[in-house]
Amino acid sequence: MNTPRRVLRALIVEDSEVDAELLLYELSRRGFEVTYERVETAHAMQAALESRAWDIVLSDFSLPTFDAFRALEVLKASGLDIPFIVVSGTIGEETAADALVAGAGDFIVKGRLARLVPAIERELREAKVRATLSRTEEQLLHAQKMEAVGRLAGGVAHDINNVLSVILIGAELVSGALSPDDPILEDVEDIRTAGLRATALTRQLLAFSRQQVMEIRVVDLNEVVTGVESMLRRMIGEDIELTTRCGENIGKVEVDPGQIEQVLMNLAVNARDAMPRGGRLTIETRRVTLDEDRASSLVEVKPGEYVVLSVCDDGTGMDRATQARIFEPFFTTKEQGRGTGLGLSTVFGIVRQSGGHIFVHSEVGVGSTFDVYFPHTERANVTPVLRTQPVGTLQGSETVLLVEDDEAVRTLVRVVLRKQGYEVLEARAGEDALRLCQEHPSEIHLLLTDVVMPRMGGEEIAKALRQVRPSMKVLFMSGYTKSAVVQDGATDVPVAFLQKPITPEVLLRKVRAVLDDSSRPSLAALVG
Known part of the structure; x- marks a missing residue:
């Protein structure tokens, strides 16, 4: 059985055609199928490097118009990482050492070509390792950059979603206060439409930052x-x-x-x-x-x-x-x-x-x-998603503890809930929420809390309040996504989640659904 011949693309820097033929004979004898080009000047070498890809450069030490040191300079100037081996007549050890220091991979004496193929094989292996390391480093740096950009995009989307919540809720509140024939209604609708378009963009930013809501x-x-x-x-x-x-x-x-x-x-x-x-x-x-x-x-x-x-x-x-x-x-x-x-x-x-x-x-x-x-x-199935029960009325009389650090969002959410009959207790931070839970004389039915806040996040607030109000239900909301609660390990039980930006109707339907759904767990079910 014949061993397949190895393909080698060799750029030969040599003024002697006879010496070049000897190199090719040695390579062919040792199992290489060589594609080559012979050049004699620096200009011709530069043109050859630009015209095609090469596996190896085999260069005589001294040529009529330039030498191996100049050939190495041409190779370095090209920016290509191609192994370079000097193949020459006998020269001094000091000169050979200088060539190696300048970047040559090896020095082969023309009269002893038995070392040529082992040297080429070694240089090709090392070049492959360098290429793999360079590619891996480049990919790793790119991955790190994308990770950083993703975090930035997620943070920007979170902040924008808070602003959009104010715009969308405010637009609907203004719309509801105007008469049907008021000409300002058209302007308000334009504001709402623009807000919804911006919402679609923030959804894409959250997808890029790997914070999209997913049903696996x-x-x-x-x-x-x-x-x-x-x-x-x-x-x-x-x-x-x-x-x-x-x-x-x-x-x-x-x-x-x-x-x-x-x-x-x-x-x-x-x-x-x-x-x-x-x-x-x-x-x-x-x-x-x-x-x-x-x-x-x-x-x-x-x-x-x-x-x-x-x-x-x-x-x-x-x-x-x-x-x-x-x-x-x-x-x-x-x-x-x-x-x-x-x-x-x-x-x-x-x-x-x-x-x-x-x-x-x-x-x-x-x-x-x-x-x-x-x-x-190899898994056969995954945990099914809880189905939200149909909502009839949007009104209610229950007490809602609202925890939101953004004052504009908190104010408008409070207005929307109170207009529909809910009693709303407001807190801007976890400490305020804990105090209200301890001081309020009657039942609090729902904790409506943002997830990402300074000092104490929404999941921490929920766990802290579990000791005081274990029967209270919880609805998380965030400019990030549900993954901020579920995938980061805040709870191992199904949680209700409201994605910002929110509109009054979406808010009211979600609040009503959580309060009416007996399958939704209370704070007592939270773990951690």
Whole structure:
């Protein structure tokens, strides 16, 4: 059985054609199939480095117009990390040492070429290690940057959601106070509509920062793909050919199917925009096993079984600079007004919050492929989601303890609740809430508290009040998402949650639903 020949792309810096042939003979004799170019000048070497990729540079020490030291300078100036070996006649040990200090990987005497192949093999191995380390470091730095940007985006979304709550609640209160024929109503409706549009943007920021509300299920990705296929065809238009290739026996993953549909739609829209003159879009699923070597080349990915969702287009493609930024919020290559720059950042956030990883491979003029890796699961089911009971009336007479550090939000929530008959006790911090619970002479039916506040957060307040009012129910609200309560371990029981920004109707319906739903636990059920 013949051993496969190893391909080697060698740039030979040599003025003697005979000596170059001797190098090629030695390499061929030792199992290499060599693609090469011979150059004799610094200019020719620079042009060769720019024209194609090379595995190794083999350079004579002294040429008529330049030498190995100058050749090393040309290589360094190119910015390429290519192993460099000097192959020359006999020279002094001091000169050979200087060449090694200057960056040469080895020095081979032309009359002793037996050392050539071992030296090349060693240099290629070391170059591969350097490339892997460099790529890993680059990916790690990028991951750290995305993590930092995600935290910033989540914090910004939280603050904006508080402001939007004031805008939306205020707009509806003003609207309710005006007569139906008041011309100001149209202006108020414009304010409300703008607030709702801004709300949609903050939802995408929360998705990017991995703080989206998710309902995890054990699902087959093939079912998700086939379920949205017809909708995707309508979205991308008739000039783009859509092909789906669902792998057999790919197994299950634990994700929110609705969020994965969002991932598919966003990636499809991104592909459509990259193919303004039409093209092909391919969506594929497959199951893969990542061993230690393969997993180590992908930052933060552990070895194991994965289900891969691939979205591939033959559009305009992206250069490396664009690829490095595509998942950043508000980054876009589209014309102003044609996109928010949140589509791919939303995809990134959903995938990472789902425990997955996303990688992009792209080439200008060829197209792009997004590979999404989800860990395979053997689980058969997950905990079902509590269903909210239908709400009849929005009014009530119960007592609500409202804890909110934002004065504007607290004031408007109090106004909305009192207008519907509720008695409202206000607290701006946990200490105030504890004092009110101890001093109030009658029952307090509901704790309505923000989650993220200075000194004492909502979950800490709930646990502190458990000793005083164990039968009181709790409704958390936040400009972040439910994950701030559930995923961070604040409680192991189902909790009621109200996502900011809120409108009066949403607030009243949620309050009424929690009070009327006997399946909702009281503070006594909280753990920790």
